[in-house]
Amino acid sequence: MKSYPGKSTFIVRSSEIDYNGNATMPALVSYMQEAAWENTRNLGISMYDLLERGLTWVLQRMRVEMFRYPSHGETIVVETWASGRERVFLHRDFRIYSLEGELLGQATSVWLVMDVVKRQMVSVPDFITDIEVVPDKEPLPFAKGKLPQPEQPTxxxxxxxxxxxxxxxxxxxxxxxxxxxxxxxxxxxxxxxxxxxxxxxxxxxxxxxxxxxxxxxxxxxxxxxxxxxxxxxxxxxxxxxxxxxx
Incomplete structure (x- = not known):
């Protein structure tokens, strides 16, 4: 089986906006994860598919860049695709568009597979690695490296x-x-x-x-x-x- 990008459409709801009427960052991340869920479900590797095997997906890192925040009632399209693998790390990218095709934001993420009983990360199982990653878009730069610590918290x-x-x-x-x-x-x-x-x-x-x-x-x-x-x-x-x- 081959992995292809998926598209999901969302309408920004009143419970997901700030006092300026724009979608919040947590709401946008939720949209992206929901789009990822739909895409993996179509591939037979959604969280529910993994849970049946005693496994689950765990987000290890995410980097999001926003150019414009969508407003209340606005319809957006989230495009997502598997963008690569590195040992136990699986990369997935996202782009958020308006209905007119304006690029509102983009994100790259890193996922791991966890044993739900032992609460430990495991090697990526064959039923996931057997899916061929065929992104039809240029992958975003992987989120790598350490982040500095806040030395004196304000x-x-x-x-x-x-x-x-x-x-x-x-x-x-x-x-x-x-x-x-x-x-x-x-x-x-x-x-x-x-x-x-x-x-x-x-x-x-x-x-x-x-x-x-x-x-x-x-x-x-x-x-x-x-x-x-x-x-x-x-x-x-x-x-x-x-x-x-x-």
């Missing part, structure tokens, strides 16, 4: 893990981590509009945990560095870098 906040933070994998859903990173920041930063986010998921957090969110200045005025840590285990859960419009 903003901190504690986030208790509650029932609605948990997803099908029984851990905090990745869009919630992204939301917590942004919720830690003051209004004057959020009003500048997020241009780019690069986020690495390092460990899972479960119901009853408390997450410490920290953010500090990056290498430029428009850049912030972020870290999420479990207060129960001390594990670093997430690293991120955000870039804002000046």
């Amino acid at each position: 903003y901190t906040q504690q986030m208790p893990v509650r029932w609605h933070d948990i997803d099908l994998n029984r851990h905090v859903t990745n869009t919630r981590y992204l939301q917590w990173i942004l919720d830690t920041l003051p209004t004057e930063i959020m009003e500048k509009q997020l241009r780019e986010v690069d986020i690495i998921y390092k460990a899972e957090s479960i119901l009853g945990d408390t997450v410490l969110s920290e953010a500090g200045k990056g290498e430029a005025e428009t850049i912030l560095l972020h870290k999420l840590t479990s207060q129960e285990t001390g594990k670093e859960l997430v690293q991120a870098r955000t870039e804002w419009r000046s």
Whole structure:
């Protein structure tokens, strides 16, 4: 079987916008993941297909760049395709378009396969690697390399893990981590509009945990560095870098 790009259409809903009437970054990431789900379902390797084998998909990294945020009621088209493999890392790209064909944003992501019982990453099984990756678009540059740590956090906040933070994998859903990173920041930063986010998921957090969110200045005025840590285990859960419009 060959893997081809898929297209999914979404309408921006009122529950997914900020007070300027534009879709939020977590909402856009949710659209992209939903499009990925549809594409993998058509290939027979969706999360449900993996769960039947005691496995699941886990997002390891995602880098998103937005050129224009769609507004409430606007219809968008999310195109996604498998863009390559590196050992246990599977790459998937996304592009977001308006109905008129305007490129609104793009993203590249890295996925792993996890054993749901052992909670450990495993080698990519044959039923996935047997699918030939045939992207018909130029792949975006892979998200690679380490992210710098915030040396002196300027903003901190504690986030208790509650029932609605948990997803099908029984851990905090990745869009919630992204939301917590942004919720830690003051209004004057959020009003500048997020241009780019690069986020690495390092460990899972479960119901009853408390997450410490920290953010500090990056290498430029428009850049912030972020870290999420479990207060129960001390594990670093997430690293991120955000870039804002000046």
